[in-house]
Amino acid sequence: MSEPTYTDISLDELESLRQQSGALLLDVRDEWEFDEFNLGGLNLPLPDIRARKSELTGFDPLIVVCSNGTRSRIAVKELRRQPEFQQHTLYHLQGGLIGDV
Numbered sequence: 001m002s003e004p005t006y007t008d009i010s011l012d013e014l015e016s017l018r019q020q021s022g023a024l025l026l027d028v029r030d031e032w033e034f035d036e037f038n039l040g041g042l043n044l045p046l047p048d049i050r051a052r053k054s055e056l057t058g059f060d061p062l063i064v065v066c067s068n069g070t071r072s073r074i075a076v077k078e079l080r081r082q083p084e085f086q087q088h089t090l091y092h093l094q095g096g097l098i099g100d101v
Contacts, residue, residue, distance in 0.1 A: 023060070
């Protein structure tokens with residue numbers, strides 16, 4: 001049995017995906033980074049993912065973002081390991097919010 005996965009998406013794909021019914025844009029950067037610049041959604045810093053995961057269970061799909069894609073990849077892998085997210089559709093913004101800038 002293969003490990004459940006997530007889908008890498010581009011910044012261009014993000015906008016249409018977040019329009020899906022039930023979708024949540026999850027920004028896992030620190031609060032000060034989110035305050036400085038964000039695309040909306042819920043700010044839940046990476047260190048708080050496990051403690052606050054119950055806030056996310058009602059949303060599907062989850063689109064996880066950060067600055068450069070590192071923290072969001074860690075977050076999406078952590079969520080995928082949790083039983084309550086096994087059936088969720090998870091997207092990861094490859095390259096993060098800064099993309100190829």
